């Protein structure tokens with residue numbers, strides 16, 4: 001089913017108070033009623049996007065051996081390349097391969113009394129045959145974190161909250177994350193799970209998708225609706241921390257990708273705007289707070305206000321191979 005999402009023009013924020021007020025009305029409704037929108041007026045140029053897209057395609061065009069050499073199975077920090085079928089969502093394999101990239105930092109091995117989520121901090125793995133991937137991807141993370149930071153402040157203002165309320169949670173070393181993804185057509189068994197239905201773990205996701213389509217979002221009617229590609233726009237969705245922060249007034253939206261038809265490839269690059277791992281997300285003061293319905297209670301997917309815990313939950317679930325190899329002690333209690 002095709003149902004175009006709201007289109008939000010971020011540049012309206014700097015076109016005077018009347019335009020900004022109109023932006024806030026639109027953003028409030030898009031975030032509260034839908035939880036998904038197309039973002040334009042973000043300032044990222046077509047040339048910047050083209051540079052990223054071309055290096056992404058070059059990465060997936062490398063010989064398999066170049067990608068296998070940077071397998072995330074090598075990394076206790078979940079960085080690197082995941083082969084098709086190795087990632088799981090909702091207990092089933094996702095028919096996509098991907099490279100997970102984060103802020104480039106040295107490993108921080110948690111001591112016995114420290115939270116296990118510090119494992120998520122550590123070095124990336126880069127393909128030796130494509131050095132420009134590193135500069136382009138890290139540049140994209142910088143660029144999009146500025147856009148996402150502006151958007152988050154406008155969103156908080158739009159619902160009547162102090163716009164700087166979460167600045168402190170992002171101060172220092174926010175846990176920014178970029179995923180470079182390919183959906184290589186349909187699985188041989190005919191299953192069409194590109195990535196299964198899920199919510200993102202942090203605040204905001206800014207997704208660059210190509211023109212193939214397949215992304216779907218769950219809407220108020222409980223059905224999954226297509227998100228048709230819109231050239232030059234980022235698809236934005238809200239993550240679990242915004243649901244926690246607003247006690248369910250804003251919802252993290254379930255979304256999934258249906259595999260492209262056989263012999264078609266789809267590329268996408270989601271950027272996840274996340275705070276510091278040790279940030280604890282305090283309840284947001286805003287006028288609707290007393291009427292918020294409460295965050296979703298799902299025993300299969302508890303939402304944690306301590307961001308690192310929420311993020312680690314997702315990684316251990318989605319990458320069982322990495323979890324078994326490097327974090328047996330963390331997964332064993334969950335299955336007992």
Ligand SMILES: O=C(O)CCC(=O)C(=O)O
Nearest residue numbers: 179181209215257268270
């Ligand atoms: O590839 C897409 O369009 C969406 C990917 C996604 O939702 C994710 O990786 O969290």
Ligand SMILES: [Fe+2]
Nearest residue numbers: 198199200255
């Ligand atoms: Fe997602």
